[in-house]
Amino acid sequence: MPIHYPNGKPYQAKAQTAPAAVEYGGRGMTLEQALNQSNDYYLQTHQAVVYKKPTPIQIVKVDYPQRSQAVIKEAYFKTPSTTDYNGVYRGYYLDFEAKETKNKTSFPLKNFHPHQIRHFADCLGQSGVCFVVMRFVTLKRLFVYPASDLIDDWQAAQTTGRKSITLTKIKADGFELQPKLQPPIPYLHGVDWLIQTKVGISHE
């Protein structure tokens, strides 16, 4: 028998409202938390050195209370000039952005900013290994998508007016990651694939 509240309406469990919490290996983590934990794991196991860059802040006012730490009393978020993550893996420079969508059939291009596209182009020009970690939240699917393809999609969109990349294209041109317990997002598998297929330099 359903439980009824005194007002006569049936009880309903409240919907989860935390917007970015996704399941990785059964634990509730945001994409950023899962990547930070993956970066920690890669660092501890000496596989790669990758950090998320701090959010850039414009500081306007700082107080220096006696005998204690400086306190920032007025500051503003600035637009980053680059992507969020970079680091080094077996001599390769890695540079990536992490984005997610609730869409089921395509990934909206509005997730990216012009300065990020430009930064990817700059880094590719120096033979960096550049990509996006794309999460389809509803589908629970995760891809490494090459920055070179993203730049092509972005430029094509200027003429075609398309506002997203189809899942079909992402499956064809990207590398699907299988979330694990540790690291929760094993993106180095996608990096190995990128190095083999895209990067025209050898470290040996």
Add this chain to the structure above:
Amino acid sequence: MPIHYPNGKPYQAKAQTAPAAVEYGGRGMTLEQALNQSNDYYLQTHQAVVYKKPTPIQIVKVDYPQRSQAVIKEAYFKTPSTTDYNGVYRGYYLDFEAKETKNKTSFPLKNFHPHQIRHFADCLGQSGVCFVVMRFVTLKRLFVYPASDLIDDWQAAQTTGRKSITLTKIKADGFELQPKLQPPIPYLHGVDWLIQTKVGISHE
């Protein structure tokens, strides 16, 4: 004939008191400003993509005034886990810190923090190109000093108790930079030298 003030004392030009302003190509710039300008120059001329990381901030309180930008009302400076600069140059991962001293015969090790030494060791383990841009303010001399030597000096200091690296050693083991008009700090010359002498990987 020397100029005398009415009190009979000879005129003396006042000492420059701005602590970090050093001359690069005749303009007053801090080491950070000179490096940022050099990074801009290298980016615009497609030679390298290097940025200073934002200062990490612990945000405690944010206000969202109506119809305007979010305002950070309480925040604190955090200790960075890494070095200040990283990026990519011809497929190589670059990672460096910039430090200066007013000493004339040695560079104090207290300019470096244990987490920076550890970070350098991590990045060297992944074949990154890691170094310090060292400025002797009074001598107006500028060096690229390899992180591998810094780590050796740091470890030796644990037993010898030495608190600094002699200028003699820095001249022998580092690479002296000649400040220019553009870029003010041409550190890629030191990077080329490091790649030739230290890095056991080839990109060709």
